Amino acid sequence: MHETCDAExxxxxxxxxxPVRLGIIGGGQLxxxxxxxxxxxxxxxVVLERNPHSPAARLSPDCIVGDWADRETLLKFASRCDVxxxxxxxxxxxxLTALEQSGHAVFPxxxxxxxTQDKLTQKQALHRARLNVPEFARVSxxxxxxxxxxxxxWPLLLKTRRNGYDGKGNFTxxxxxxxxxxxxxxxxxxxxxxxxxxxxxxxxxxxxxxRGRDGTATVYxxxxxxxxxxxxxxxxxxxxxxxELAERATRTALRAVEAVGGVGSFGVEMFLxxxxxxxxxxxxxxxxxxxxxxxxxxxxSQFENHVRAVMGWPLGSPRLIAPAAVMLNLLGxxxxxxxxxxxxxxxxxxxxxxxxxxxAVSSAGRKMGHVxxxxxxxxxxxxxxxxxxxxxxxxxxx
Amino acid sequence: MHETCDAExxxxxxxxxxPVRLGIIGGGQLxxxxxxxxxxxxxxxVVLERNPHSPAARLSPDCIVGDWADRETLLKFASRCDVxxxxxxxxxxxxLTALEQSGHAVFPxxxxxxxTQDKLTQKQALHRARLNVPEFARVSxxxxxxxxxxxxxWPLLLKTRRNGYDGKGNFTxxxxxxxxxxxxxxxxxxxxxxxxxxxxxxxxxxxxxxRGRDGTATVYxxxxxxxxxxxxxxxxxxxxxxxELAERATRTALRAVEAVGGVGSFGVEMFLxxxxxxxxxxxxxxxxxxxxxxxxxxxxSQFENHVRAVMGWPLGSPRLIAPAAVMLNLLGxxxxxxxxxxxxxxxxxxxxxxxxxxxAVSSAGRKMGHVxxxxxxxxxxxxxxxxxxxxxxxxxxx
Numbered sequence: 001m002h003e004t005c006d007a008e009x010x011x012x013x014x015x016x017x018x019p020v021r022l023g024i025i026g027g028g029q030l031x032x033x034x035x036x037x038x039x040x041x042x043x044x045x046v047v048l049e050r051n052p053h054s055p056a057a058r059l060s061p062d063c064i065v066g067d068w069a070d071r072e073t074l075l076k077f078a079s080r081c082d083v084x085x086x087x088x089x090x091x092x093x094x095x096l097t098a099l100e101q102s103g104h105a106v107f108p109x110x111x112x113x114x115x116t117q118d119k120l121t122q123k124q125a126l127h128r129a130r131l132n133v134p135e136f137a138r139v140s141x142x143x144x145x146x147x148x149x150x151x152x153x154w155p156l157l158l159k160t161r162r163n164g165y166d167g168k169g170n171f172t173x174x175x176x177x178x179x180x181x182x183x184x185x186x187x188x189x190x191x192x193x194x195x196x197x198x199x200x201x202x203x204x205x206x207x208x209x210x211r212g213r214d215g216t217a218t219v220y221x222x223x224x225x226x227x228x229x230x231x232x233x234x235x236x237x238x239x240x241x242x243x244e245l246a247e248r249a250t251r252t253a254l255r256a257v258e259a260v261g262g263v264g265s266f267g268v269e270m271f272l273x274x275x276x277x278x279x280x281x282x283x284x285x286x287x288x289x290x291x292x293x294x295x296x297x298x299x300x301s302q303f304e305n306h307v308r309a310v311m312g313w314p315l316g317s318p319r320l321i322a323p324a325a326v327m328l329n330l331l332g333x334x335x336x337x338x339x340x341x342x343x344x345x346x347x348x349x350x351x352x353x354x355x356x357x358x359x360a361v362s363s364a365g366r367k368m369g370h371v372x373x374x375x376x377x378x379x380x381x382x383x384x385x386x387x388x389x390x391x392x393x394x395x396x397x398x
Numbered sequence: 399m400h401e402t403c404d405a406e407x408x409x410x411x412x413x414x415x416x417p418v419r420l421g422i423i424g425g426g427q428l429x430x431x432x433x434x435x436x437x438x439x440x441x442x443x444v445v446l447e448r449n450p451h452s453p454a455a456r457l458s459p460d461c462i463v464g465d466w467a468d469r470e471t472l473l474k475f476a477s478r479c480d481v482x483x484x485x486x487x488x489x490x491x492x493x494l495t496a497l498e499q500s501g502h503a504v505f506p507x508x509x510x511x512x513x514t515q516d517k518l519t520q521k522q523a524l525h526r527a528r529l530n531v532p533e534f535a536r537v538s539x540x541x542x543x544x545x546x547x548x549x550x551x552w553p554l555l556l557k558t559r560r561n562g563y564d565g566k567g568n569f570t571x572x573x574x575x576x577x578x579x580x581x582x583x584x585x586x587x588x589x590x591x592x593x594x595x596x597x598x599x600x601x602x603x604x605x606x607x608x609r610g611r612d613g614t615a616t617v618y619x620x621x622x623x624x625x626x627x628x629x630x631x632x633x634x635x636x637x638x639x640x641x642e643l644a645e646r647a648t649r650t651a652l653r654a655v656e657a658v659g660g661v662g663s664f665g666v667e668m669f670l671x672x673x674x675x676x677x678x679x680x681x682x683x684x685x686x687x688x689x690x691x692x693x694x695x696x697x698x699s700q701f702e703n704h705v706r707a708v709m710g711w712p713l714g715s716p717r718l719i720a721p722a723a724v725m726l727n728l729l730g731x732x733x734x735x736x737x738x739x740x741x742x743x744x745x746x747x748x749x750x751x752x753x754x755x756x757x758a759v760s761s762a763g764r765k766m767g768h769v770x771x772x773x774x775x776x777x778x779x780x781x782x783x784x785x786x787x788x789x790x791x792x793x794x795x796x
Contacts, residue, residue, distance in 0.1 A: 019456070019736075019754075019756050019758075032437070035457070036434055036437060036438070039430070039434060039456070039457055039756070040434070040751075040752070040753040040754065041745075041752065041754060042736075042738070042754030042756055042767070044456050044756065057459060058417070058437070058442055058459065059433070059437055059457045059458070059459070060457070060459060061455060061456065061457070061458060061459050061461065063459065299749060308745060313741070313742055313745050314742055314745045314746040316745070317748060317749065321719065321720070321772070322719070338417075338440075340440070343711070344711055344712055347439075347706060347711050347712045347714070348712040350715060351697060351715070353438075354438070354439065355438040356417075356438065356439060356440030358417050358437070358440055358442065360417075369440070374719070
């Protein structure tokens with residue numbers, strides 16, 4: 001119903017603190033889904049993004065196009081926000097520290113981002129908190145890689161300490177013959193590297209931990225993640241593991257986020273061996289692909305809880321509202337317009353919730369959207385989601 | 399995860415038909431919730447609204463501020479949209495006809511809006527379709543009102559044929575002494591009026607019908623609506639009525655929307671007497687306050703299904719995903735900033751989904767937001783929603 005808003009009413013003016021303004025650094029699909037969750041809470045979103053056609057820019061009338069590496073741009077952006085958060089961990093932590101020192105509220109904090117965005121300091125923090133992690137070492141030369149391999153054995157993982165994601169910045173060394181190639185491939189000498197022992201996992205688990213500004217935290221169900229080419233492909237919720245193990249994974253994830261002083265929703269990726277040994281693989285200081293299923297499947301999504309957490313508001317329940325849920329990523333296969341093929345057939349699939357990120361073009365492996373379905377079992381949810389997902393191809397349709 | 403979108407990819411360009419652009423005439427909370435549902439389907443929203451600070455403008459980078467009564471503004475707006483829809487029924491139908499004649503896709507159609515926005519022609523269409531409606535008559539003078547009262551008895555309802563909502567444009571005549579007052583109050587002589595027999599209902603029921611461009615339709619659960627001061631206040635889903643009656647109400651609602659050739663989500667309000675007699679009270683050719691609960695409570699919300707319908711896409715399921723749901727409106731009580739009081743306490747209420755419409759100022763009776771909760775029973779859902787709703791007051795908080 002349209003309601004006229006007469007001049008007399010508007011003349012009252014609003015307190016500057018309502019609606020509240022949440023700034024998001026980065027305008028990809030994570031910012032977009034966060035904005036969609038923020039709006040019903042009366043939170044307006046301001047986006048800072050380099051690309052003017054970003055997924056989040058499509059729903060924010062207040063999108064600043066600029067480089068977050070530029071301090072002046074960051075400060076201009078910050079002046080329009082009540083609270084600032086990030087959709088990726090690649091923002092220079094010292095720039096965030098400068099924002100904090102200028103009196104801006106930044107969550108996760110600059111210190112937490114600094115600790116987490118460097119995979120070496122992240123692992124050190126987890127290790128100090130007595131959490132099980134694969135063995136790791138800083139490596140500054142091919143010789144130090146060889147020395148690490150002597151301690152950890154082959155295969156050995158070589159990783160850039162910063163800016164890696166979805167397998168980018170990782171290199172698997174199968175023997176000493178690979179050391180030089182790995183060193184060159186990851187830009188050794190220019191980029192800081194670390195090595196990591198291969199962890200003989202049989203399953204990858206993940207969960208989302210949302211932790212408030214006051215330290216109260218809530219943990220989402222432990223899910224199984226199935227990767228394809230190092231990219232999250234399938235999420236099965238809940239993971240098919242014994243209750244004792246799920247509880248252990250829940251405690252582990254919570255302690256991991258506490259170890260880095262996290263505020264907001266964090267993705268926690270874990271390895272599980274056949275013998276039931278659990279290790280923390282990686283923390284992401286942000287909402288995470290393994291938690292997209294929570295939009296439909298949980299009482300309060302990872303996105304809404306992220307907003308609640310960074311605003312300093314009480315957290316919602318991460319409880320599953322159905323026995324099971326499955327999420328399938330929709331990945332591009334080639335360079336093509338971002339228009340999904342067989343769209344009507346996908347929408348006709350019963351019980352499937354289709355999400356597109358509004359990207360104008362696809363490319364191989366690019367995350368274009370996802371599908372979530374609920375079910376009485378993971379198998380049922382998988383079948384429902386798959387029926388929609390298999391119809392959607394990003395190709396140059398006639 | 400931030401994904402850079404390199405120039406080579408962008409240079410491919412996108413087909414102009416993706417993302418699809420849905421134009422919404424009106425920028426209130428209905429447009430806002432429709433936009434939130436449209437975005438995940440890869441649908442960008444263009445809003446036409448007179449007020450630059452409308453609820454929907456807060457999430458559309460493409461908001462045209464202008465008057466929809468102005469044909470040139472409408473045509474400029476339409477040129478930026480693939481499909482056009484409305485969030486209110488007060489747009490001049492002849493302007494919509496002009497849009498259609500210029501080749502624009504408008505749903506609901508101009509003919510359907512014309513039939514529905516005039517309460518007299520709406521009632522005539524329902525009557526022609528052999529649906530039970532309260533007796534009614536066109537009245538062009540106080541004498542004709544008195545004549546209608548002779549046929550229908552007292553009390554008699556006097557209504558403006560157009561532009562009424564939430565009790566505005568209605569007047570109850572208790573006796574012949576009220577005729578002159580009613581005639582003047584509703585602007586008789588200037589506004590076209592109709593009279594309606596008082597229908598002795600004991601319950602008000604409602605449902606949402608979503609009907610596609612191809613005539614396929616789906617009907618949401620029948621709910622009970624409780625009005626306060628003529629404004630929707632509580633929705634209880636499902637209504638506590640026998641299955642036979644629910645089926646009858648479902649068929650009635652579907653036939654009512656078919657009778658006006660509706661496309662999109664339509665609200666259907668019905669009266670129920672103690673004896674189980676059912677009558678159609680009113681159709682709204684748009685998403686409706688009685689369907690806000692569907693956001694969390696149904697597999698596919700009234701908003702998503704409206705988008706699917708007007709785009710010509712397959713409809714989703716209106717199935718309840720919990721045994722019961724309750725929605726409570728959050729109404730303003732006075733002129734004050736739109737900032738909700740005791741917000742943290744409201745968010746701490748378990749299981750309550752709080753929606754604010756982002757209005758900068760409140761006034762008495764203004765719809766500022768709503769709360770929905772699910773439960774195993776209507777009583778449980780009501781208690782959950784009420785626990786959050788009772789905390790929220792729009793007052794001038796210190």
